[in-house]
Amino acid sequence: MKYFSLQLKRVCRAFPAILLTTLVLAGALALLAYLQALSSSHSEERQKITLALVGDAEDSYLGLGVALIQEMDSSRFTCTLTEMTEDEARRALEKQQINGYLVIPENFIRSVMTGKNSKVTFVTGTSQYTVGTLLARELADAVSTLLTETQSGIYAFQRFSIQQGAVDDLDSDIYDINLRYFQFVLPRTELYDIDTPDSSPVISMQGYYVCSAMLLFFLFLGISGCHLFIRSDLSLNRILEARGFGAFRQTIAEYASCCFLLLLNYLVLSALLPLFASKAAPAIPELSAFAAADYIGLFFSFFPVIPAVGGLLYFLSQCARSLISGILLTFLCVLGLGYISGCFYPLSFFPPEVQKLSALLPTGALMEYMQNVLLGEQNGPAILILAGWTAGFPALAFLIRRRRLSR
């Protein structure tokens, strides 16, 4: 009991520093993720081809063609079309604000309709003769083809109908063809359902990330707090064993103090609950209708996370022989397990085999458990797997301690 109470005292002494380190670590990772996302988005933006449209862009068919390019998935992420005068386009090209510009001749559409296609001219600087320029040239060809061939097809049909004498309601039919085509292409959001990519068919993305953020926070505590449980010098433990306080009792006392450390952090998190409930919870569908009593229920429902994560972290600390190897091991395991269990990316992004494996892992079972709690659903296999790991980790840690003490 004395050993246990002293372990608790150690945890209490180290707690503020551990909490601070965890917050700094989590903050640094969040910042890194944000900067990475920002950089990717910026570089994507830079890779996007920007073209200017110069000339007769007033025609409604041309306007539709441009709208198609802007809306179609194959082109909207790769190019931007902007209307400019030729002088503006030239200046923009000199300043390298655009990759090039397309000069659309006067009465371009009318010439297409009559079969006398005027050429669209693509203007680009020689200094920009790069892959981007080649792509821009390809795009210009695509623009020409799209505008001419699509419209040519429709008007070929019109001419064929006139030649065959089928002119009754021809104008309305042509109009109908055009309309149907645009109705299919332009309002693409109505052509498919949005499937939320998460591991559960019902939990919202926000709810999913609340679970993953909470699990990651507990796992990161292991990195900043593992120094308390790593034993490079077992002198004390050997003497304790010789005095009758064996490996089993030592393991129980240390594991319990590891859980106590997580509990302290959980209490700190819970103290932020009113702030969370007022600011963030309304944006989380699963929590939007929660009352104060529901939050208290949620607080207790998440309790099994503590012994399970505590077991994992304590086990990892027992596997290490030195502080550096312990921190490294914990860091790699935390990141690896967190990744496979969908803490960084939703699990549904992973292949089915990984999803199956994840369900058997402690972190995967924890994610499943927390999601079920958030949804108010019954926990089936997840709680059994979790119980298995919760008992298994301290048992494994005990075996390691006993083996190390017997050497």
Place this chain on the structure above:
Amino acid sequence: MIEIQSLSKHFGRKQILDDISFQVREGTCTGILGENGCGKSTLLSILAGTLSRDRGTFSCQGVDLFTDRRRHASCVGYVPQGTPLIEELSALDNLRLWYPGRREIEQELENGILAILGISDFLKVPVSHMSGGMKKRLSIGCAVAHHPRILLLDEPSAALDFICKERIANYLRQFTAQGGTVLLTTHDIQELSLCGSLFILKQGRLIPYEYDGNYHRLVGQL
């Protein structure tokens, strides 16, 4: 009389202790000498009960302490080479782990073992902030909390300053004067004067040795 009989230990193919037998009179200090890696720490670890033996007995007043673990725990105090202390906690917290209660600690700090070791000077200091000498004194203070008859010390004065060595030596003299038995390993020539009898551990065998002040002869024997 304390008797060690036929003590053997091997690690893999290497025989560290080979059928070692010796006797120690109670109320004396016995030193074990030997070169690095000869098995001195292994011998003390086995006697302290922190390492298993292949065979052998360790008797105190006719009782084999290896088989009577409870008696062993009450009779033997052990100060290993490492630091058997909780680094994040203060000296007082560490003492609490071994002493029955706060009153006993206060008594010892006033006029007992802890006073001799001078632990009250750094009672509130965390172990992680202590010097090597402080840690060693505290380790001894913890080891003798249950008033053992036999005190096993693994290189107690290694890397300590003269003042600290003197403090520990004074304590050991008092301990033996009160009937306690000390068995220590050492590389320190100053500590030899504390020892009533000496042994050299070489190639797994224990050889009695009489130190005559000739340091070069001693080195030649090791």
